[in-house]
Amino acid sequence: MDSGTTRSRKRGSYHHGDLRNALIVAAAELIEESGSLGFTMADAARRAGVSNAAPYRHFRDKEALLEAVSQLGFFGLGATAREVRDRYPAGSIEAIIALGQNYIAFVTEKSAFYDLMWGDIGKRAFDADNFDRKAVGFFVLVESVRAYLAAQGATDVDELDTAIKLWALVHGFSAICMSGKLPYFHAAADVPAMLDSATRSFLAGVIAGRGKSPSS
Amino acid sequence: MDSGTTRSRKRGSYHHGDLRNALIVAAAELIEESGSLGFTMADAARRAGVSNAAPYRHFRDKEALLEAVSQLGFFGLGATAREVRDRYPAGSIEAIIALGQNYIAFVTEKSAFYDLMWGDIGKRAFDADNFDRKAVGFFVLVESVRAYLAAQGATDVDELDTAIKLWALVHGFSAICMSGKLPYFHAAADVPAMLDSATRSFLAGVIAGRGKSPSS
DNA sequence: CCAGAATCCATACGGCGTAAAGATGGGAAT
């Protein structure tokens, strides 16, 4: 109804009004549709309804735009993590497992964003000055692990160390799922069930073996 | 000394002689130097000393060449895995841990190849008909896990299920290391030590908790 | 020695990233 496919604030005006955000949204959509490889600046500009060169008034280059999309991904992941945490009792192992299931679901459903979030672009997105690393969601896991360890009376276990190991486990499941290679080795692998049992095995081993030096 | 930078079989001849392999090597070098993003077919052709269009006599398109580079990566990973296995006693937990350390070292040292091996290109590389999935190295881990479980008298534990979980743990550590995000959460994390302790915790938990249904 | 096939080159086309430089309009100061 307004100027084509865009929903700009000022309809039909020469100035777009909110081009920066429109470009981020357009880029995210395009990447979700066709992958981050093959994404082009020109496509994003077309979808936002502006010329080829207009984006360069808001982003230094193509990678700067992708950086913004990457940050969007981390915000989303953190937001779902907090939602999940609020649905489970603090200190329960189920909360930790649910955080993991949520992580795997998020990464695999938005697999087109994987490169952006964990590749070179994600590196720059993370140490961009305007990026709040406290909102990332990892600290939700650390808190849940701390509560769980306290509930188990294992206060001498390092919760940060343990959370990183759980993160690695969960991230690995996500990456392996996305890679599409799992069926070659285990035809009917039930990943959620495997994460559940692996988490329980690992935490049982951590608690049983405490007293030994944790990692470093 | 021969025709510039290439080492072709037939020096100075019109035909290159082994252009297909020369292109794979050139592509691998370029990717190692400057990352897989930004790799161009024209660069590979230049480095091999041929014209822009010559590669298309050997590879359908750019992705077909990258597919070959990806397969090279998997062969290399499998080869190092077999070397590592042969240096440790069968059935020892140290063999399993060493396989993991080797995996992390391989992936992080050749981080430029990560996208190729585990992204969309790697998907096609894996189900290419000429690719031998048995040589991939995962089966080395499965065998080592089977031997370990047998040595521990835990023959009722599913070794494939357990190997996949260990794979996930190790792959996750690799991906997290490469992503460069670990320092933001744990400044001086000692990843090899964490893998060691995590593997021991997990396997201890698996053996202690056996009898329960494994995964599916 | 001679086809015919395989390989490589020269050329060309469209698309992309991006740098200028000019057009347009919103907002602050008058």
Add this chain to the structure above:
DNA sequence: ATTCCCATCTTTACGCCGTATGGATTCTGG
């Protein structure tokens, strides 16, 4: 309200990349 400035967007342009086409060169089998 008018003027002026500046951010925003457009037009244009350049070089590079992927890749199709057709011609040149060399190898191979008979």
